[in-house]
Amino acid sequence: MAIKELSLAAKTTIDGFMSGINKSTIKGSGLEFIQYRSYQPGDDLRSLDWKMFARSDRYYIRESEVETNISIRILVDASASMNHSDGDFKKIDYARYLAASLAYLGNLQGDAIGLYVFKDGGIFSMSPKQDYQHLARMFYQLEQIKPEGDFTKPIHYKELYAGSQKRELLIFVTDLYQKNNEIFDLLDTLNTLKHEVVVFHLMAKNELELNFKGYHSFEDLETGETLQVDQSAARKAYVMALNEHLEKMRISLLDRNIYYRMLSTDQPLDQALRDFLNQRNKSKI
Template sequence: MASSVLSRYLNPDVLSRVADRAIEPRGLVLGNLAGAHKSPLSGFAVEFAGHREYVPGDDPKHVDWRLYFTRDKYFIKQYEQETNFTAHLLIDVSASMRYGDGSQQKMLYAAQLATTLGYSIIRQNDKVSLATFDETLRGFVPPSNSLAQLHRMTNHLDEIEPVETTNIAPALSEFAGRLGRREIVFVFSDFLGDPEDLEAPLQRLRYSRHDVVLFHVMHHHEWEFEFEGMVKFLGLEVEDEFTTQTEDIRRGYLEAVKEHTRKLDEVCQRNRVECVPVDTSRPLAEVLIDYLNHRSRQNRGR
């Protein structure tokens, strides 16, 4: 049962393309285990970097005595401060995320994207947590860097039934209150709602210096509105339906989507939050590789 659930969210072909790509935090991170990221702390979680000659005042405990006996000179062992980070994966499980069929369903695509990202983070010995939300937080899998975490995450995702309406801001604010130190927060949602409502929770996360990334997950139909003729539209979060000639509303709909996306981008830019548009018709590996390449370029430019 566990293996079948895991295979629903993790594709071996996708993993083979992204597993070796490092996910680096932006700036210094705080952690409590040895990892691969520079830390502002000292005195623990360090990796050997090289030697330098001893000078008066150096702590004798850092003298490399083996080198002394071979070179007859005192050398100090130098270390690079390192630590781990924790990444939090927040997935919108509201009813609107049910839209789409098969692998292009928004909920499934977002879950696969998040789980694949989580696998890559765990492989580099960093921790991952999972939270699901709609109007409020629905579930939480505490952070871990064990591969068993992937089973816990996918089992939780498989038990979720998207039925409630979307209300991201309160859920994001509630989650922000649980975070203490600087960490990475990835949010996967269609962000159907007023983008201005995200201002306060994003400000709170950024004030605490968390690295925040929003994955704006939408079905290709929602991005492009490629419907033809007379179509009946059914509400997923409201009990409503209407039938219309698609040509009559296409232009207005696309303008509304463009305006909504513009407002979301503006909120993100004001708060120095990255927003990644995702079309579920695109191969998942391409979306993730494009994002990781972009993130790597940004980190090198800092």
């Protein structure tokens, strides 16, 4: 039942307004004409436009736009900090629905979808495939995620090099909680693969506003350390420091040519995806 609910939630989120939005395009011998260009040595002679040659006595290549399917690998942070909750809703719940929706969308478009879960002690991996049975298995694995422990150590990153030689889209869903820059080290590793990398940074509303009603003692979910906080006295300085930190991370990722988007877990998922995909489309123009 849980898998059916996750599948239905993903379908409901995606259907109706995202059809066709993540198709990549290349110039080639497709059906929709774009432009002519001068013939260059080595060009496929089958692409020559002989009618243009008859009119101009010059050789031209007819270029068209064709749709291409892409390979998408969805990476999910399953370290203990993803258990952070705002009410009854945890970050990992939002990550589950976000990953499921993106997987459903990719499958709908005919793209190959893979799943990589960064769990304590290693990486669970499902290589990209394009079929509904694979998607159903992915939904099952998303439901099984139980965040615990620290972030995956670099020794396990070899799983990430098992992709194809073609450029891929890597989507990383994480709260960017790190102790020793380990997540940015991972992102630097991903950058060496020469793929497009997108980071969805999940934050709960209560941590964005420092509004934990009734709480004065806070525990680090990964280290177990506790801290006493007077929220009302610390809120203004906390919010200012947090905003500076988020901006620093955003700029740092942009400097790496990594797309960054912070999502609050109280934000409707369909709106978050619509905003992301619209912005991504604009950046491709």
